[in-house]
Amino acid sequence: MIWCALDDEIVLLNLNTGVYFSLNSTGRRFWELLSEGVAMDAMLPRLSDEYEVEAAVLRIDIDSLVRQLAAEGLIAEVE
Numbered sequence: 001m002i003w004c005a006l007d008d009e010i011v012l013l014n015l016n017t018g019v020y021f022s023l024n025s026t027g028r029r030f031w032e033l034l035s036e037g038v039a040m041d042a043m044l045p046r047l048s049d050e051y052e053v054e055a056a057v058l059r060i061d062i063d064s065l066v067r068q069l070a071a072e073g074l075i076a077e078v079e
Helices: 025-035 040-051 055-071
Strands: 002-006 009-013 020-023
Touching: 009 025, 020 025, 020 055, 025 040, 025 055, 040 055
Parallel strands: none
Antiparallel strands: 002 009, 009 020
């Protein structure tokens, strides 16, 4: 998997399948934090504050994004 920042978004490419994802500015911020090794439990309050969104709504959106990225082989859960 490779990724590249383009303007306000991030493009992710699975080299094995050719599947790619484009993340908007909010998704880009998620990806930046993820790339820095920030755990989900620490990431959610930061994103909630930065984007002024309710934590419960953000959790649903982030969980959905994580499932999509994992299904395409772009991320994997680690302990």
